[in-house]
Amino acid sequence: MKPLQRLTSRTLVLEQANIDTDQIIPARFLTTTVSTEMGRYAFYDWRFDSSGAERPGCVLNEPETRGKQILVAGTNFGCGSSREHAPWALLDFGFRVVISDRIADIFRANALNCGLLPIVLDSADHRWLIEHPGAEITVDVAATRVELTAGRQVEFELDPFARHCLLEGVDALGYLLQQVPAIEAFERGAG
Amino acid sequence: MSESTNNNPRSLFDKVWRAHEVIPETASHPAVLYVDLHLIHEVTSPQGFEVLRQRGLEVRRPERTLATLDHSTPTLPARDGRRPYVTDAAREQVETLYRNCREFGVELNGWDSPHRGIVHVMGPELGATHPGATIVCGDSHTSTHGAFGALAFGIGTTQVGHVLATQCLLLRKPRSMRIVVDGRLPDSVAPKDLILHLIGAIGVDGGTGYVIEYSGSAIRALGMEGRMTVCNMTIEAGARAGMIAPDEVTFDYLQGRPLAPAGPAFDAARERWTKLASDPGARFDHEVTIDASAIAPTVTYGTHPGMVIPIDAKIPPPGTLAERRALEYMGLSPGQSLLGHKIDVVFIGSCTNGRLSDLEQAAAVLAGRRVAQGVRMLVVPGSEAVRRQAEAAGLDRVFVSAGAEWRLPGCSMCIAMNGDGVAPGHTAVSTSNRNFEGRQGPGARTLLASPATAAAAAVSGCIADPRRLAPTREAVG
Numbered sequence: 001m002k003p004l005q006r007l008t009s010r011t012l013v014l015e016q017a018n019i020d021t022d023q024i025i026p027a028r029f030l031t032t033t034v035s036t037e038m039g040r041y042a043f044y045d046w047r048f049d050s051s052g053a054e055r056p057g058c059v060l061n062e063p064e065t066r067g068k069q070i071l072v073a074g075t076n077f078g079c080g081s082s083r084e085h086a087p088w089a090l091l092d093f094g095f096r097v098v099i100s101d102r103i104a105d106i107f108r109a110n111a112l113n114c115g116l117l118p119i120v121l122d123s124a125d126h127r128w129l130i131e132h133p134g135a136e137i138t139v140d141v142a143a144t145r146v147e148l149t150a151g152r153q154v155e156f157e158l159d160p161f162a163r164h165c166l167l168e169g170v171d172a173l174g175y176l177l178q179q180v181p182a183i184e185a186f187e188r189g190a191g
Numbered sequence: 192m193s194e195s196t197n198n199n200p201r202s203l204f205d206k207v208w209r210a211h212e213v214i215p216e217t218a219s220h221p222a223v224l225y226v227d228l229h230l231i232h233e234v235t236s237p238q239g240f241e242v243l244r245q246r247g248l249e250v251r252r253p254e255r256t257l258a259t260l261d262h263s264t265p266t267l268p269a270r271d272g273r274r275p276y277v278t279d280a281a282r283e284q285v286e287t288l289y290r291n292c293r294e295f296g297v298e299l300n301g302w303d304s305p306h307r308g309i310v311h312v313m314g315p316e317l318g319a320t321h322p323g324a325t326i327v328c329g330d331s332h333t334s335t336h337g338a339f340g341a342l343a344f345g346i347g348t349t350q351v352g353h354v355l356a357t358q359c360l361l362l363r364k365p366r367s368m369r370i371v372v373d374g375r376l377p378d379s380v381a382p383k384d385l386i387l388h389l390i391g392a393i394g395v396d397g398g399t400g401y402v403i404e405y406s407g408s409a410i411r412a413l414g415m416e417g418r419m420t421v422c423n424m425t426i427e428a429g430a431r432a433g434m435i436a437p438d439e440v441t442f443d444y445l446q447g448r449p450l451a452p453a454g455p456a457f458d459a460a461r462e463r464w465t466k467l468a469s470d471p472g473a474r475f476d477h478e479v480t481i482d483a484s485a486i487a488p489t490v491t492y493g494t495h496p497g498m499v500i501p502i503d504a505k506i507p508p509p510g511t512l513a514e515r516r517a518l519e520y521m522g523l524s525p526g527q528s529l530l531g532h533k534i535d536v537v538f539i540g541s542c543t544n545g546r547l548s549d550l551e552q553a554a555a556v557l558a559g560r561r562v563a564q565g566v567r568m569l570v571v572p573g574s575e576a577v578r579r580q581a582e583a584a585g586l587d588r589v590f591v592s593a594g595a596e597w598r599l600p601g602c603s604m605c606i607a608m609n610g611d612g613v614a615p616g617h618t619a620v621s622t623s624n625r626n627f628e629g630r631q632g633p634g635a636r637t638l639l640a641s642p643a644t645a646a647a648a649a650v651s652g653c654i655a656d657p658r659r660l661a662p663t664r665e666a667v668g
């Protein structure tokens with residue numbers, strides 16, 4: 001997992017509500033046994049038509065989109081299937097942060113586990129971001145703060161352990177493996 | 192495990208959670224939660240096993256791990272000894288699961304197993320799903336197993352790796368919601384109608400952050416298969432897990448199944464399971480009440496499972512941009528009635544409605560009728576066991592003589608990654624759980640419905656009210 005400490009980037013806005021993981025990566029691309037190079041499938045059916053040609057007018061196809069590392073999405077982002085291929089695809093496409101006013105539970109956990117930071121803001125700040133596509137904002141993971149404009153900083157919630165993992169670029173398995181003595185004791189107790 | 196007292200009434204969820212805390216959560220760390228049963232399938236596990244390999248780890252408790260093939264598997268039989276996989280990648284994915292299970296000592300119900308099936312159909316059928324257990328799978332419809340009073344939820348592939356390596360998960364405790372469904376479900380209104388109605392009522396994100404407990408007389412009146420249908424779609428309301436307190440219906444279902452406790456062990460288990468129900472006065476962070484008697488056959492008309500209407504209602508005007516787009520995608524207009532709306536495909540199956548009672552309800556409508564001209568109907572049993580039971584009861588003959596295709600078990604058209612799909616622009620009535628854009632194939636339009644409603648559409652060639660078509664002799668399972 002790549003560490004994430006502080007990031008300044010222009011945002012890409014996908015305003016639609018309830019963007020599900022089937023939109024983020026259609027199921028037919030899940031017949032894979034690896035987690036790399038999934039970016040080419042990100043939002044595939046939004047970006048390409050049935051012949052594989054780029055859909056004109058799709059904001060995801062604009063050249064400058066590729067430099068944007070912060071995705072601002074409509075409410076209830078990442079609902080549906082538990083496929084971790086969704087955050088893998090977004091990361092490989094170039095995003096490090098997803099912001100919405102509501103993010104689905106499983107997607108949120110998966111994103112944190114692979115180094116994509118999900119940020120839930122209140123609706124006013126979320127609305128501001130939706131209304132200012134391309135705004136340059138700064139995400140400070142250590143301070144759990146987003147700087148929308150010079151004068152407008154908002155805090156977000158991030159589990160302290162997830163924050164630690166993200167700042168250090170470590171996944172949680174190492175910590176879990178350290179708990180094996182407690183797990184063994186539990187197994188003995190539970191029979 | 193400490194007994195609860197009247198001073199400290201606890202919910203079903205709370206009891207199961209606490210009994211599995213290896214280490215309770217603190218301000219700085221999530222809880223370490225023990226997993227009793229880890230279900231595995233070919234799509235979300237390869238990268239999890241790969242992590243074990245990279246770090247030189249073993250599967251900690253292979254006997255608590257159970258694998259099957261369901262998503263990428265063809266539903267047409269092998270020809271000349273070769274399974275007709277949709278792509279080489281699909282074949283490779285299935286073979287990878289075979290290799291991983293062999294290498295790590297995990298039991299796999301593969302092609303030759305009489306138990307193979309959709310993971311959430313197979314687990315309960317085998318009696319592997321126990322009340323009070325924690326059950327996870329790299330699959331969001333793991334919520335299905337909550338029908339037995341288990342705490343069961345979907346996880347991502349990184350977490351699959353965690354559970355393989357440590358039999359544990361790191362998790363913050365979710366909040367709790369109780370949904371009380373009182374009253375009596377009208378005849379010919381199915382559990383599927385109930386859960387679609389409920390998702391419409393609380394919204395597709397109404398359950399985000401919660402574990403839901405379903406209770407009330409209408410829930411108690413459901414059989415196990417109906418309860419599974421309800422818990423299955425809990426994730427469609429945003430909640431990771433749905434639970435129903437185990438009762439006699441649960442115990443009767445489990446007794447005698449291969450992986451359920453047997454003999455005196457069953458009686459002892461039953462004694463423990465009886466105590467799992469929420470104590471009177473248990474507190475929930477949120478409560479919702481639903482009147483079952485007001486529910487009609489319910490169908491979706493949009494591109495998420497919360498866009499539902501009673502089958503004879505008119506499509507409401509779109510409230511948001513997303514809803515307007517959804518109607519355009521579906522080729523529907525506000526004010527229009529779905530009744531009479533032409534359809535192209537009917538799919539009966541999935542972990543939501545691919546069990547025997549579901550097939551019986553569909554067959555009851557089809558018996559003596561024909562699938563309408565121009566309509567393609569696919570019936571896919573949820574497991575080998577369902578297939579055997581259905582064939583023993585002659586249901587396959589009902590389907591085939593009506594003009595439907597009877598296939599091998601698997602996820603099939605629910606997710607359309609095995610080659611079974613709906614063509615662009617075609618409208619499908621599906622007993623599955625997701626009507627997202629492209630879910631059943633790029634450009635496919637999906638209406639979610641109960642087996643009876645789907646079968647009624649098949650014989651009518653359009654959306655039709657099953658109450659006007661079929662007698663209600665088939666009881667809801």
Ligand code: SF4
Binds near residue numbers: 262309310602624
């Ligand atoms: S039937 Fe559909 S929802 Fe159920 S496990 Fe298979 S793909 Fe997932």
